[in-house]
Amino acid sequence: MRNSPTMCQWYVDLALQKWREKYSKPIVYHYMDDILIATPESLSEQAETDFKETLQQFGLYIAPEKIQRRNPWLYLGMMVTETRVRQGKLKLQSEINTVNDVQKLVGDIQWIRTWCGITNEDLEPLFELLKDSVDPLEPRHLTNKAHDSLKVIETKIEQQQVYRYDPEYPVMVLVYGSQQYRSAIIAQQIEKHLAILEWVFPSYQPSASVTTLQDYIGSLLLKAKERVRLVFGVDPSVFVLPWKTTDLIQEWSLCSMTFALAVNGVQLSTHYPSHPLFQTTSIIMRGPIVKQKPISNALTVFTDASGRTGKYGFAWQDNQNWKLKIWTDTGKSVQILELQAIVETLNWFSSQALNIVSDSAYAVSVVNRIDCAKIGKIGTLEIEELVIRLKGIIQERKEPIWCCHMRSHTNLPGIFSQGNAVIDRAVAGPVVLRNFEAARQSHEFFHQSSRGLQQEFGLSRSQARNIVAACPDCARIAPLQQHGVNPRGLGPRKVWQTDVTEYPPFGRLKYLHVSVDTHSHAVWASALTTTAFKAVKQHWLQAFAVLGVPEMIKTDNAPSYVGHWSEQFLKQWGVKHVTGIPYNTTGQGIVERRHQDIKRLLGALKKEGEITLSPHDMLAKACYVLNWKNPVSTNDKQTVIPIHLHYTSQNSVLKMPVRTWDPKKGAWGTEKETLFTWGRGYACVSTGDDPPRWVPAKWVKPWLEKKGDSEETRGQQTVS
Known part of the structure; x- marks a missing residue:
């Protein structure tokens, strides 16, 4: 059939469906157009005739010379006898010149390895040839180890064989192999003879950096269990494990959910049948050295490191006195230093039971999984070497250890906080930094603007700008500075702007509700799951608690802002609500600017490792930086921290006479108005006792006295 293998497989299966329904007892396997029918006795003539006629209805015909009735049967390159199955003659491609040649060779071996017993240990030299390849035509040649491995594989292909399944006997799964290369065998014990049905192998490269022995064997048993169900339609009757006794089952089940699920409902045994394969199986003699609970009467040691x-x-404590052991190794990451601290602890107290307390969740996680673990791909070579060293130290220990994580600087009573504080002070050292270095480190943590650095640390403008320009997260964006005056309150808590923006990295909490005081530029933001009024209400209540209650809130005309519930809520709090400024398309400019600032800070904090914080915590830190670290300009050209301006400033107005443009009449107005404040693009004016109103700055010009003007206003003018 000249079409895709998938279509061929589907079409033949469709053609066989009617015959399978009529004759349910025969077992029918097919791989595309190669069909195998297995029955306890020879197939009857009627069944054979119906089989051919059923296929002919779909345009499929069986060549008489292709029918095999007597053993040995040849199927998919295998030779099948009454009791056994073995691989037919197969010549492996030993001429290797490129990565593609290695890939083809490994692919051919993977196809037959499950009934030839070709282990990961046999294939490892070939897998090594595939590492670090970037091009299929990259040159590769067999090494001496690969040549030797290929000879072992060819010998197994020629000599190994598996047995056919006998429904009269139960199926068992046996774990065998060395500690580094565990595999499983699916077999049946037929009287005193062990009949191997198939081999099962774990993945060569574990998915996790460090896979515990319990998880490793548990996943292998699960894979074998699923294979037995798929091929034979039954569950394994027994798992034979490389333990000295079955006393380890409870401890292993508590350590690994994977292992607990695998052995659930299956009998466990430690008695291997008499067979040459199991003479070299590594037996697990002891339970884990790394315990899941604190060890009584053990020495408690606190570790820490400072990047x-x-x-x-x-x-550690000795007779109520604290003792310290400190090393210095500059230029390394905190992860490496934290692991080194634990390694040195295990070396120093090699013959004592230990309770180890560390404030590094990463280091504690590695220690709790490293005992007899399978090590996969780890980020850097230095960390990989350190993890391998740690594994060797723990495997050589005779005394147990327990390792736990605690948050530093919790200030709670008790030995944990006390011990952590002692070692934390010892490794931190005195903080003596010059202003420039202190400013650089502050920017690495807060990512504030150059103006904030200049004011807080007393730097020159060029020094502050150089620090921001050197930051990879802030260099592409101009420093956070005040850009002119958008319509705003004449004092703090006069006018707010509120709006919603989306930040997809927060997932369900992607809707950021932001409120900003238009006078002080103090800001508060909330990460919520919706833009509905219930979220708006929650945000406003939080903002009121932090920034106080404003006289007016300005929003756009989104349904959540202009609905009945919003109007009722603001009325209860005595807050006036407006939705826009006439003839102004950028009335939400201040809060829109704050959207950009918050998103930029969130991106910078995420790159600096603050991804471990929750969205609410990251947003709170961004608001802290904007409120406390980024100064803004006032009308008198001074710079001040927004939160200080928000709580200490008084209403400040100019009260200068001006003339304004009337867009309805298309002419300048004739009434004298008072200018309260103005800025880049906007001005706030009022006529008599009317409330202040915001207009574009181009609609305002100084009041110049004309003939007939009163003596009182003569000579008064404003300077723009």
Whole structure:
């Protein structure tokens, strides 16, 4: 059939469906157009005739010379006898010149390895040839180890064989192999003879960086269990495990959910049948050295490290006195230093049971999984070498350890906080920084603007700008500075602007509700799951608690802002609500600017490792930076922190006479108006006792006295 294998497989299966329904007892396997029918006795003539006629209805015909009635039967390159199955003659491609040749060779071996017993250990030299390849035509040649491995594989292909399944006997799964290369065998015990049905192998490269022994064997048993169900339609009757006794089952089940699910409902045994394969199986003699619960009467040791000082070490109590052991290794990451601290602790107290307390969740996670673990691909070579060293130290230990994580600087009573504080002070060292270095480190943490650095640390403008320009997260964007005056309140808590923007990295909490005081530029933001009024109400209540209650809130005409519930809520709080400024298309400019500032800060904080924080915590930190670290300009050209301006400033107005443009009449007005404040593009004016109103700055010009004007206003004018 000249079409895709998938279509061929589907079409033949469709053609066989009617015959399968009529004759349910025969087992029918087919791979595209190669069909195998297995029955306890020879197929009857009527069944054979119906089989041919059924296929002919779909245009499929069986060549008489292709029919095999006696053993040995040849099927898909295998030779099948009454009791056994073995691989037919197969010549492996030993001439290797490129990565593509290696890939084809490994692919051919993978196809037959499950009934030839070709282990991961046999294939490892070939897998090594595939590593670090970037081009299919990249040159590759067999190494001496690969040549030797290929000879072993060819010998297994020629000599190995598996047995056919006998429904009269139960199926068992046996774990075998060395500690580094575990595999499983699906077999049946037929009287005193072990009949191997198939081999099952784990993945060569584990999915996790560190896979515990319990998870490793548990996933292998699950894979074998699923294979037994798929091929034989039954569950394994027993798992034979490389334990000295079955006493480990409870401890392993508590350590690994994967192992607990795999062995659920299956009998466990430690008695291997008499067979040469199991003479080299590595037996697990002991339980895990790393315990899941604290160890009584054990020494408690506190470890810590500092990336800033390059110091790492541990502390412990001896007769009510704290003792320290500190090392210095600058230029390395905190992860490496934290692991080194634990390694040195295990070396120093090699013959004592230990309770280890660390403030590094990463280091604790590695220690709790490393005992007899399978190590996969780890980020850097330095960390990989350190993890392998840690694994060797733990495997050589005889005394148990327990390792736990605690948050630093919790200030709680008790030995945990006390010990953590002792080692934390020891590795932190004295903080003596010059202003420029202190400003650089502050910007690495807060990502504030150059103006904020200049004011807080007393730097020159060029120094502050150089620090921001050197930051990879802030260099592409201009520093956070006040850009002119958008219509705003004449004092704090006079006029707010509220709006919603989306930040997809927060997932369900992607809707950021933002309110900003238009006078002080103090801001508050909330990450919520919707834009409905219930979310708006929640945000406003939080903002009122932080910034106080404003006299007016300005929004757009979104349904959540202009609905009945919003109007009722603001009325209860005594807040006036407006939705726009006539003839102004950028009335929400201040809050829109704050949207950009918040998103930029969130992106910078995420790159700096703050991804471990929750969305609410990251947003709170961004608001802190905007309110406390980024100064804004006032009308008198001074710079001040927004939160200080919000709580300390008084209403400040100019009260200068001006003339305004009347867009309805298309002419300048004739009434004298008072200018309260003005800025880049906007001005606030009022006529008599009327409330202030905001207009574009181009609609305002100084009041110049004309003939007939009163003596009182003569000579008064404004300077723009």
